[in-house]
Amino acid sequence: MKRRHNPILTFLFAGLILLFTGGPVVLSLIGSVVPDRILLNSDAGLFDEGINFETYRYVFTGELPAAYLTEGANRAMISDAARQVPRSLWNSTVVAFAAMVLNLLLGAPAAFLFARYAFPGKKISFLFLILSPLVPTVALVTPIYMSLQAVGLVGTQLGIILVHTAKALPFTVLILSVFFRKMPAELFEAAMLDHCSRFQAFTRIAVPLALPSIGATGLFAFMLSYSEYMFSMVLSGDAETRPVSVVMAALARNTDVSWSLLNTGIFIAIVPTLLLVALIWRFAVEDLLGGSVKG
Amino acid sequence: MASVELEQVSKSFGKTEVIKDMSLAIKERELVVFVGPSGCGKSTLLRLIAGLEEMSAGTLRIGGKVMNQTPAADRGVAMVFQSYALYPHMTVAENMGFALKMIGTPKAEIDRKVAEAAEILDLGDLLQRKPRQLSGGQRQRVAIGRAIVRKPDVFLFDEPLSNLDAELRARMRVEIARLHKELKTTMIYVTHDQVEAMTLADRIVLLNKGRIEQQGAPLDLYEAPANRFVAGFLGQPRMNFIAVAAVPDMSGVTREAFTLGLRPDAIEILDGPRPGAVPGRIIVVEQLGTSTLLHVQLAGVADLVTVEWRGKAAHKAGGDVWLGLDPAKGHLFAADGRRLAL
Numbered sequence: 001m002k003r004r005h006n007p008i009l010t011f012l013f014a015g016l017i018l019l020f021t022g023g024p025v026v027l028s029l030i031g032s033v034v035p036d037r038i039l040l041n042s043d044a045g046l047f048d049e050g051i052n053f054e055t056y057r058y059v060f061t062g063e064l065p066a067a068y069l070t071e072g073a074n075r076a077m078i079s080d081a082a083r084q085v086p087r088s089l090w091n092s093t094v095v096a097f098a099a100m101v102l103n104l105l106l107g108a109p110a111a112f113l114f115a116r117y118a119f120p121g122k123k124i125s126f127l128f129l130i131l132s133p134l135v136p137t138v139a140l141v142t143p144i145y146m147s148l149q150a151v152g153l154v155g156t157q158l159g160i161i162l163v164h165t166a167k168a169l170p171f172t173v174l175i176l177s178v179f180f181r182k183m184p185a186e187l188f189e190a191a192m193l194d195h196c197s198r199f200q201a202f203t204r205i206a207v208p209l210a211l212p213s214i215g216a217t218g219l220f221a222f223m224l225s226y227s228e229y230m231f232s233m234v235l236s237g238d239a240e241t242r243p244v245s246v247v248m249a250a251l252a253r254n255t256d257v258s259w260s261l262l263n264t265g266i267f268i269a270i271v272p273t274l275l276l277v278a279l280i281w282r283f284a285v286e287d288l289l290g291g292s293v294k295g
Numbered sequence: 296m297a298s299v300e301l302e303q304v305s306k307s308f309g310k311t312e313v314i315k316d317m318s319l320a321i322k323e324r325e326l327v328v329f330v331g332p333s334g335c336g337k338s339t340l341l342r343l344i345a346g347l348e349e350m351s352a353g354t355l356r357i358g359g360k361v362m363n364q365t366p367a368a369d370r371g372v373a374m375v376f377q378s379y380a381l382y383p384h385m386t387v388a389e390n391m392g393f394a395l396k397m398i399g400t401p402k403a404e405i406d407r408k409v410a411e412a413a414e415i416l417d418l419g420d421l422l423q424r425k426p427r428q429l430s431g432g433q434r435q436r437v438a439i440g441r442a443i444v445r446k447p448d449v450f451l452f453d454e455p456l457s458n459l460d461a462e463l464r465a466r467m468r469v470e471i472a473r474l475h476k477e478l479k480t481t482m483i484y485v486t487h488d489q490v491e492a493m494t495l496a497d498r499i500v501l502l503n504k505g506r507i508e509q510q511g512a513p514l515d516l517y518e519a520p521a522n523r524f525v526a527g528f529l530g531q532p533r534m535n536f537i538a539v540a541a542v543p544d545m546s547g548v549t550r551e552a553f554t555l556g557l558r559p560d561a562i563e564i565l566d567g568p569r570p571g572a573v574p575g576r577i578i579v580v581e582q583l584g585t586s587t588l589l590h591v592q593l594a595g596v597a598d599l600v601t602v603e604w605r606g607k608a609a610h611k612a613g614g615d616v617w618l619g620l621d622p623a624k625g626h627l628f629a630a631d632g633r634r635l636a637l
Binding site: 190194195 | 347367372374377380
């Protein structure tokens with residue numbers, strides 16, 4: 001007999017997961033619209049003074065929140081770093097998008113070859129690819145910095161894009177090769193008989209069929225780059241090229257920072273990823289579950 | 296249309312030799328069926344002809360031209376796969392026209408040829424559907440249509456009906472036979488189903504363990520099997536094999552031990568004992584409608600003997616019967632499986 005699962009337990013665990021993933025987002029949203037004096041005053045109710053968007057205004061226009069214009073206010077709590085958030089957001093989006101595109105352009109054909117063809121050195125190169133993420137990032141910072149310095153890419157977006165691409169590539173190849181391997185071999189034999197070259201079999205058969213997984217993998221590469229901190233910090237130059245993760249760290253490192261401002265920065269930084277997830281995820285997951293590969 | 300010739304072809308996967316030194320000539324317009332148990336090499340042989348596998352040794356000629364090094368697409372063959380292998384993201388029309396599109400055929404001509412093939416197969420209403428919106432039988436017809444559109448010299452079918460239910464399989468069998476008459480093309484058809492082989496083939500090539508056991512017209516193989524394997528493979532229900540020990544016959548000459556092969560319809564059910572009759576007990580009765588299969592236990596025979604009974608009298612499991620086993624209606628096989636003269 002099949003054991004019936006307990007719906008209450010399911011909800012409990014789902015609720016716990018939601019609390020851990022969605023909770024911080026909600027907290028940062030609330031924190032960003034409630035003034036500091038309320039946030040830091042345990043006696044006051046959270047919404048006693050209603051909500052305001054003064055910190056958002058400051059981030060985008062530079063106009064100080066009213067409370068910090070009064071005499072005696074600690075002006076230093078309004079960190080200049082917050083003013084860099086919009087620009088860094090754009091920087092990060094450019095970098096992450098470029099890393100995603102490069103990942104798919106390089107990773108998808110590689111995954112297809114690994115999945116469907118035998119070639120000399122296949123095993124060892126795949127092993128190398130899979131094991132490379134095991135090297136701690138910290139150990140790579142110096143050699144990569146020196147390499148990029150030698151070719152003059154330190155302090156440029158291109159440098160960060162290349163490093164982020166390299167970091168995500170093993171995952172891209174691994175995930176996509178699993179999908180390509182799952183496709184029936186007869187499909188590609190039929191394509192071969194239908195005058196397709198290997199490359200055409202890839203572009204005309206494999207890619208259209210793997211589109212949902214390619215979307216999901218691309219999203220993964222995007223998020224990996226978007227949230228990457230170590231290389232972003234070491235390789236980025238001035239505010240012109242600084243990605244959002246670096247700016248956020250600068251904001252958070254300031255012990256006297258305005259909580260409201262920090263939360264504003266956090267919430268703004270989440271938005272691009274949320275947008276992308278909303279766009280790609282639904283279609284990716286639906287198609288994965290729908291089994292589009294089945295003839 | 297074209298002839299297909301294999302000359303001393305071998306194929307090994309690593310150390311396993313799947314096709315052993317095989318020679319075979321298929322005439323133009325012939326419908327040849329490769330049949331055999333799973334693992335006999337029949338699919339591999341088809342894939343060698345298609346160019347999906349490379350031969351380890353030997354020569355392959357299609358239409359008189361050596362094709363050993365020719366890429367699959369340029370051999371003038373079209374293949375219908377067991378899983379149909381339709382492109383899931385393309386419509387039926389796109390599936391069928393894909394090969395032509397890949398060699399740069401003008402769109403108008405593709406459309407015309409697809410429409411032509413669709414008409415032959417009665418697919419006209421389905422052209423804009425995707426494969427997942429089709430039933431198994433429809434997918435099968437699209438797969439055949441995709442082959443027809445290419446106007447190949449040789450059609451290759453790799454167990455095309457094995458994913459269909461029994462009724463559909465019977466219908467598609469007739470359809471393929473009709474297509475062969477209509478298209479007048481050489482066809483090579485692989486199946487493990489001996490009914491398909493018997494009904495479709497101009498010539499059956501019966502394979503076992505990478506070798507040809509026997510080839511010829513279906514009825515020739517049925518009536519004069521070269522050995523015990525062929526006799527046992529063709530015919531439904533299967534031939535009964537009864538081991539006969541080496542005993543001296545009436546003239547005192549001891550014949551070697553042999554096996555008597557009797558088809559179920561060659562065994563008589565007698566009313567009572569008579570010289571040469573053998574008693575047995577009915578273990579299982581299978582009613583087929585037009586006939587009844589009796590599975591009978593004979594004394595000293597390990598396997599049950601199957602008897603096809605077309606008479607009216609009802610037989611019940613557990614009952615006793617007398618069977619008339621007439622060697623003249625059967626085949627004798629030596630211990631090594633080779634056929635013996637009666």
